[in-house]
Each structure stands twice: as structure tokens, then as C-alpha cells.
Amino acid sequence: MSTPQPPIALYIHLPFCLARCPYCDFVVYAGGDARGPQARTERLYEAVGRELELRADALDHRFGRPDADDLRTGAPVDRRVPLRSVYFGGGTPSLVPGEWLERLVAIVRSRYGIAPDAEVTLEANPGPGERGDAAAFRRAGVTRISFGAQSMDAAELRRLGRRHSPEEVAASMAAARAAGVASINLDLLYDVPGQSVAAWEATIRAALALGPDHLSLYALTLDDPDAEGITGKDGDHLPTPPGARRWRERARVEQDDDRAADQYRLATDLLSAEGWRGYEISNWARPGHESRHNLVYWERGSYEAVGPGAHAFDGTARRWNAAAMEPYVAALMPIDGRRALPPGGREEISAETATAERMILALRLDGGVPATWAEVGPASGVFSWARSLGLVEPIDLDGEPRLRLTTRGRLLSNELFERLL
Numbered sequence: 001m002s003t004p005q006p007p008i009a010l011y012i013h014l015p016f017c018l019a020r021c022p023y024c025d026f027v028v029y030a031g032g033d034a035r036g037p038q039a040r041t042e043r044l045y046e047a048v049g050r051e052l053e054l055r056a057d058a059l060d061h062r063f064g065r066p067d068a069d070d071l072r073t074g075a076p077v078d079r080r081v082p083l084r085s086v087y088f089g090g091g092t093p094s095l096v097p098g099e100w101l102e103r104l105v106a107i108v109r110s111r112y113g114i115a116p117d118a119e120v121t122l123e124a125n126p127g128p129g130e131r132g133d134a135a136a137f138r139r140a141g142v143t144r145i146s147f148g149a150q151s152m153d154a155a156e157l158r159r160l161g162r163r164h165s166p167e168e169v170a171a172s173m174a175a176a177r178a179a180g181v182a183s184i185n186l187d188l189l190y191d192v193p194g195q196s197v198a199a200w201e202a203t204i205r206a207a208l209a210l211g212p213d214h215l216s217l218y219a220l221t222l223d224d225p226d227a228e229g230i231t232g233k234d235g236d237h238l239p240t241p242p243g244a245r246r247w248r249e250r251a252r253v254e255q256d257d258d259r260a261a262d263q264y265r266l267a268t269d270l271l272s273a274e275g276w277r278g279y280e281i282s283n284w285a286r287p288g289h290e291s292r293h294n295l296v297y298w299e300r301g302s303y304e305a306v307g308p309g310a311h312a313f314d315g316t317a318r319r320w321n322a323a324a325m326e327p328y329v330a331a332l333m334p335i336d337g338r339r340a341l342p343p344g345g346r347e348e349i350s351a352e353t354a355t356a357e358r359m360i361l362a363l364r365l366d367g368g369v370p371a372t373w374a375e376v377g378p379a380s381g382v383f384s385w386a387r388s389l390g391l392v393e394p395i396d397l398d399g400e401p402r403l404r405l406t407t408r409g410r411l412l413s414n415e416l417f418e419r420l421l
């Protein structure tokens, strides 16, 4: 039976974007909420700072303070380990002014502790009005920037409703490098309406020519959070606007599973030939640039999270904040001064679900699972089925026999994962 663990990573959701892309299901507030006289940015940043403090109070109570030294002996007692990763996601966190970023990082440093070699990631958009000031981000402690490039084809970017050009991706990367950012990721999308396999190859090659350290390659997913019932009062998603719903209906008919599989295989072969490691189903890195933050998720580590719609995990339960901004701000910045944690939900994870989750998350990684996990219990039948179809293969990792997904297994991973749950 697992016990709750103090967080080793922290996610901070900053939900503002200049405009909302029609395929996006992240918790985003755009347009007048993000800029201009009615912008709600300052109040939200203030509220996020207060949530950081309140969550830290609760962690101090449960696990001890990160800086609690024994005053008599000088020996550390009740010390929480400092964070190994801090991740500013969104939204477009690069819209945050440098001074606000410094204030938030200062709260994290004093209340959570940040390890000297920690990864501090900021998501950014490449457009000139969105990329922010890389030098200011660097001064605040950012070590890694993840750019939402999505494509290196101008027409494709327009079709996706994006506001930047391929040249601006290059300019943003150059600015980040000049500021001394050590690790840069580019997000790219395949299975985009109208995107041929050749166009996808051209995007990957153009991205590689810019010299990134990490690539996240995602199939465009067009979900319906309203139909999934996750947009209610305490839901962690916002309702899909009618225009975005119409865009998705048109786009869905132009998607093609077979073409997407060809695009995935092409990316796998091309990146492997270039010496990249596909260390997770959707993520490739040059050696030493694997995302330490996402590895905490995949290795089922404990993480804290703040901001509207953010999810946290303590090893035994998942907790989330509701996506709606008004109740979030109202709880943390009340008129009567009696601040409280924002509304949201919580789910205890049963032992059976925890076992399945551990297996599924490990299978996402290129190290796979110990072969012994496939020999006992209900999972043994699933693994026999997966082996017979060539979805998993045996490997030897430092002398330990393990099973990992083949490329075919990665393509059909959802079918395998559903059987393990």
C-alpha cells in the first residue's frame, strides 16, 4: 500500500493566450481577458501566488518544511526534498511579465525549495507579441523553454489558427539561445487536416535544422470535453466555444488514421537515424535533454500543482482545481480577507488502478516494464496477446529482462492500455 509523498515537482498553470486556437482543450482565457484594459492577468497572478503559499502551508503541515533545521544541533529535521522540476504551463506563460515570473519563482524557492540543478520550464509561443523576454525568463531561473511551434509550414499554421510563422519559430529559438537557455523543446503536430506525409517530413527536417534539444510530436486530437462531462462547475475543462466546435467537425473528416500511422513511423525512423532517443511515445530528446518534469509524471512521482484546472498527485490521490477563473480568484482573493483554497475535486486511487497506472506509464517509456510484471495476474493474458501481435518486445536493460513497446505497439498503445485497466 503506498503512502502519500511530498512533491518532487510543481506545475503552475498560467491560462492566458492572445487568442484561442480552435483545436485547443487546455484551460485558456484569451482576448480581452489576456490584454487590454479589462485584462484579468494581474489578479490571476496574484491569486496563483496565494495558492502557492496555501498549498505550501498544507505541505509543511503534512510533511515538514523544506528549510526546517533543528535549532539545537543544526541538523536538518522534517526536511522536504527541494523540487527537482518547476513547470510553467498554459495557456501561454511567456505572456507573463518578467517581474511576475520572478515573484512567483521567489515564492516557490522560499516555500518549496528548488534543487540547484532543477529543471525550470516555461511554455512559450513563437509569435513576436507572445514569446516574451527570454533574458528576463532566464534571470528568473528558467532553464528550459518549450515552444508551441506546431508546424514549420506557413499554410498549415494558418489552417490551425496559429498566429506565428516558421521564421518566427527560428527567431524565438535564436533569442532563447542568445539569452542562455540551455534546453529547448519544439512541439509539433501531425494528423493535421490537409497535411501530407511529405509535408510532415519537411516540418520535422525544418525543425531539426534549428537545433532543438527535444521534440514533442503529438497527433492532433479533437475531443469534446462537454460530452465527456468534464466542463461542469468543478470540472477541470472549459466548455468548447461554438466556433471551435464547428472547426473541429470540419477538421475531423480530414483526419486519417492510416496517414497518421505513416507519419508516426516516418518520424520514428528519421529521428532515430539522426541519433535522437524516442524515450517516450510522443517525445524525443538528444542525450541529457529528456524532460525531467514529464518523467516525474510517467514514473508516477508526486507533484504539486496550482492555477485554474491544474492537477496534482501525491502517490495515493489525485486532486484538481476547477477550470473556472472567477471562483478560483474569489476563493484566493476574497473581499472579506478570509482566503481559502480554490474549488475542485479529488480522487483516491485504488490499489488495482495504481498497479495498472504504473504499468501503463512505464510502457510509455522506452525502458518498458520488468518482464516479471507480465508473468502474473490478469496482466499476463494481456501481455501474451500483445506479444502475439508484435506490440511488445523483450529487451535487456542493465542485465534486467524487460518488455517494451515496439513501434507498432506505440501506434496501438491505447488498445493495449485499455486492456490493462
Ligand code: SF4
Pocket (backbone or CB within 6 Å): 016, 017, 019, 020, 021, 024, 025, 026, 028, 090, 091, 092, 125, 148
Ligand atoms: S496557444 Fe496553445 S494554449 Fe493557447 S489556445 Fe493555442 S494551443 Fe491552446
